[in-house]
Amino acid sequence: MNETQSDNCLDNKGISKLEQIDNIIDLYGGKPSNLIQILHVSQQIYGYLPLDVQQFIASKMKMHISEVSGVVSFYSFFSTKPRGEHTILICMGTACYVRGGKKLVDELRKQLSIEVGETTSDGKFSLEIARCIGACGLAPAMMIDKKVYKSVNPNRLKSILATY
Amino acid sequence: MVNLSINNKIIVASEDTTILKAAKDNGIMIPNLCYLEGVHEFGSCRICSVEVIGAKTLMVACMTKVKEGMVVYTHSSKVIKARKVLYELMLSDHAKACLSCNRNLSCELQKLGETLGIEGNRFETTSCRTQIDRSISITRDLSKCILCRRCITICNEVQGVGILNAQNRGFDTLISPTMDLPIGSVKCTYCGQCTVVCPTGALKETDSIEDVWKAINDPNIRVVFQTAPAVRIALGELFGYPVGTSVTGKMAAAIRALGVDDVFDTDWGADLTIMEEGMELLHRLTDFVSGKKTTLPMITSCSPGWIKYIESYYPEQIPNLSTCKSPHMMLGALAKSFYAESKGLDAKKMFVVSVMPCTAKKFECSREEMQNDGMMNVDAVLTTRELGSIIKQAGIDFVNLKDEKFDEPMGFSTGAADIFGLTGGVMEAALRTVYAILMGKNLPFDNLHIAPIVGLDKIKEATIKLEGVLPQYKKFEGIELRVAVTSGLSGAKILTEQIKNGTSPYHFIEIMGCPSGCICGGGQPRSHDPEVREKRMSILYKEDENKNLRQSHENPSIARFYELWGSPGCFKSHEYLHTHYFDRSK
Numbered sequence: 001m002n003e004t005q006s007d008n009c010l011d012n013k014g015i016s017k018l019e020q021i022d023n024i025i026d027l028y029g030g031k032p033s034n035l036i037q038i039l040h041v042s043q044q045i046y047g048y049l050p051l052d053v054q055q056f057i058a059s060k061m062k063m064h065i066s067e068v069s070g071v072v073s074f075y076s077f078f079s080t081k082p083r084g085e086h087t088i089l090i091c092m093g094t095a096c097y098v099r100g101g102k103k104l105v106d107e108l109r110k111q112l113s114i115e116v117g118e119t120t121s122d123g124k125f126s127l128e129i130a131r132c133i134g135a136c137g138l139a140p141a142m143m144i145d146k147k148v149y150k151s152v153n154p155n156r157l158k159s160i161l162a163t164y
Numbered sequence: 165m166v167n168l169s170i171n172n173k174i175i176v177a178s179e180d181t182t183i184l185k186a187a188k189d190n191g192i193m194i195p196n197l198c199y200l201e202g203v204h205e206f207g208s209c210r211i212c213s214v215e216v217i218g219a220k221t222l223m224v225a226c227m228t229k230v231k232e233g234m235v236v237y238t239h240s241s242k243v244i245k246a247r248k249v250l251y252e253l254m255l256s257d258h259a260k261a262c263l264s265c266n267r268n269l270s271c272e273l274q275k276l277g278e279t280l281g282i283e284g285n286r287f288e289t290t291s292c293r294t295q296i297d298r299s300i301s302i303t304r305d306l307s308k309c310i311l312c313r314r315c316i317t318i319c320n321e322v323q324g325v326g327i328l329n330a331q332n333r334g335f336d337t338l339i340s341p342t343m344d345l346p347i348g349s350v351k352c353t354y355c356g357q358c359t360v361v362c363p364t365g366a367l368k369e370t371d372s373i374e375d376v377w378k379a380i381n382d383p384n385i386r387v388v389f390q391t392a393p394a395v396r397i398a399l400g401e402l403f404g405y406p407v408g409t410s411v412t413g414k415m416a417a418a419i420r421a422l423g424v425d426d427v428f429d430t431d432w433g434a435d436l437t438i439m440e441e442g443m444e445l446l447h448r449l450t451d452f453v454s455g456k457k458t459t460l461p462m463i464t465s466c467s468p469g470w471i472k473y474i475e476s477y478y479p480e481q482i483p484n485l486s487t488c489k490s491p492h493m494m495l496g497a498l499a500k501s502f503y504a505e506s507k508g509l510d511a512k513k514m515f516v517v518s519v520m521p522c523t524a525k526k527f528e529c530s531r532e533e534m535q536n537d538g539m540m541n542v543d544a545v546l547t548t549r550e551l552g553s554i555i556k557q558a559g560i561d562f563v564n565l566k567d568e569k570f571d572e573p574m575g576f577s578t579g580a581a582d583i584f585g586l587t588g589g590v591m592e593a594a595l596r597t598v599y600a601i602l603m604g605k606n607l608p609f610d611n612l613h614i615a616p617i618v619g620l621d622k623i624k625e626a627t628i629k630l631e632g633v634l635p636q637y638k639k640f641e642g643i644e645l646r647v648a649v650t651s652g653l654s655g656a657k658i659l660t661e662q663i664k665n666g667t668s669p670y671h672f673i674e675i676m677g678c679p680s681g682c683i684c685g686g687g688q689p690r691s692h693d694p695e696v697r698e699k700r701m702s703i704l705y706k707e708d709e710n711k712n713l714r715q716s717h718e719n720p721s722i723a724r725f726y727e728l729w730g731s732p733g734c735f736k737s738h739e740y741l742h743t744h745y746f747d748r749s750k
Binding site: 051054063064065066067068069070073074075080 | 320325326327328329330331332333340341342343350
């Protein structure tokens with residue numbers, strides 16, 4: 001994904017979000033093989049990928065909506081519900097799992113009173129899990145937005161969340 | 165050609181052949197489940213795995229091409245063990261409700277279990293999928309889905325509609341419309357092709373048998389049945405007859421034996437449709453040759469899957485559709501008016517059942533505009549499969565029935581009506597009549613078959629030059645009538661796009677929603693005969709050729725009807741025999 005391109009679009013306040021997505025699809029030549037990248041940028045622009053955004057992308061790319069939603073629902077990075085201000089992503093890949101990733105998830109579910117995939121009622125945090133974020137040496141790893149936290153201990157979670 | 169060994173047998177096969185096919189051609193049957201020759205060859209179920217010496221893993225026979233010197237074992241102990249595990253894993257979250265399943269004894273999964281010699285159930289888990297999604301035409305029971313993805317291929321690649329696709333991942337995978345919405349809430353055309361290829365009871369027509377039994381068993385209700393052209397040439401398959409057997413007489417007898425009061429023939433409605441649709445085409449063409457504004461090409465409107473497709477995806481092309489109701493809706497409308505009046509029957513106490521090769525007809529008969537005098541034209545639609553089922557339920561010895569005839573006044577039909585059931589047939593039937601009206605003579609084709617539009621190609625076209633037209637139609641002299649025929653919705657898309665872009669060169673187009681037309685409709689028996697299409701096609705052409713009268717306008721029964729009723733395209737015809745359409749794109 002080309003960061004600067006998506007950032008340019010985000011900066012351009014005069015253009016509606018759907019128009020921005022429209023431009024992104026053009027940028028990727030509308031090719032179905034680029035669908036995942038297009039969905040990524042669309043999620044950055046829109047915050048999440050509700051049905052009407054998926055429909056918009058599908059018609060523009062001349063794909064079936066069921067194919068687009070098939071990809072959206074396959075990858076845990078995509079969300080069809082509004083996201084919180086910050087996304088907490090717990091790695092549940094093999095290394096993180098054996099070093100306590102699941103304990104982190106359980107603790108966060110308790111502290112935030114939400115299940116995985118949900119958003120807190122104040123709209124501050126969304127809780128997600130990933131199969132592997134490619135940081136096995138830092139296990140158990142956690143990401144909040146783009147920041148990576150390494151060797152996270154459940155006891156540290158409260159103070160980490162307090163900084164947001 | 166390459167030489168290979170399968171189970172120590174030396175085999176010569178052509179290079180582009182798969183192991184599965186090479187084995188089959190040499191009498192070695194490799195068990196398989198998801199494979200559909202020429203349609204679904206993706207190896208998604210892995211059941212056809214075989215051992216190829218030198219390969220790191222077992223290979224799927226339906227996808228692996230043969231190679232020179234290849235050594236293959238299809239039933240080694242390693243393969244047999246793997247196949248059993250694969251099958252048992254598939255079974256692990258399959259609702260094993262065989263005894264109470266609609267597909268009991270016709271289930272491919274069940275049959276495969278027998279072939280593999282499965283006993284016991286090692287991997288019992290709770291079912292991952294439990295939803296039952298019932299629409300007016302199609303019912304999806306996801307607890308029986310084994311994720312083989314045949315329906316995805318049919319819906320996406322063959323029909324090009326793309327309603328069904330894999331959603332979610334892993335244990336949560338569902339073969340569903342977008343975001344698991346009910347199939348009735350998305351733009352599914354109800355063509356039912358998915359119900360034909362589903363190996364289990366996961367996809368089937370929504371049952372109407374109960375309603376029909378209720379009507380038959382109510383002494384105050386007069387039950388009227390009618391059967392479509394394609395039903396008579398496929399119903400026999402459900403009673404052990406080989407593909408391509410016509411059972412018209414036994415079918416009429418069996419329906420009467422159910423306790424049905426009137427057994428009419430939708431073929432009669434097809435002849436009537438030709439009169440109405442032919443007249444409509446003539447009107448549009450007359451306007452065209454006179455330089456008046458008109459909408460061409462005109463497109464046939466008999467196929468309800470196609471109708472729902474154009475309403476959902478190309479609403480701006482709706483004016484191109486013929487306004488004619490489909491033949492069974494016409495017959496239903498007349499059963500409760502023309503027939504009821506002539507017999508002094510209370511139409512409100514009539515129950516019209518159409519037996520159709522189609523699942524979309526169930527939706528069609530429920531459309532609220534399909535009613536006259538406050539009554540639905542047709543009260544229930546049974547698929548060919550359901551007719552087979554209801555005959556079995558009634559304990560009728562089908563095979564030993566004596567042939568019987570349809571009831572008058574809506575039982576006699578010409579050969580033109582028979583071919584309504586296959587791609588190119590409606591076009592040919594319409595042109596036989598329109599040509600005869602314009603020219604005063606028969607179509608100049610061998611045996612009345614318009615050769616370029618006969619066959620199972622996706623898109624067929626023909627040009628008919630009108631030379632020597634009757635004096636009253638002299639404006640048509642020299643016109644080249646261009647027609648096109650397609651079956652299957654991906655072909656429909658191509659021809660409709662042409663109209664949308666203004667590049668369509670045609671005057672008249674026939675579109676049937678299912679590939680090959682009604683003979684392979686969504687409600688037809690599920691067949692594994694690879695030549696099923698050709699066999700059903702040729703028997704239907706034979707039905708046509710065996711009749712003395714082969715052009716709809718020659719049908720004396722239709723002529724008598726118009727004497728009493730009016731004329732094709734008259735005001736009363738418009739009220740009862742024509743319809744209108746809706747934009748369903750939103």
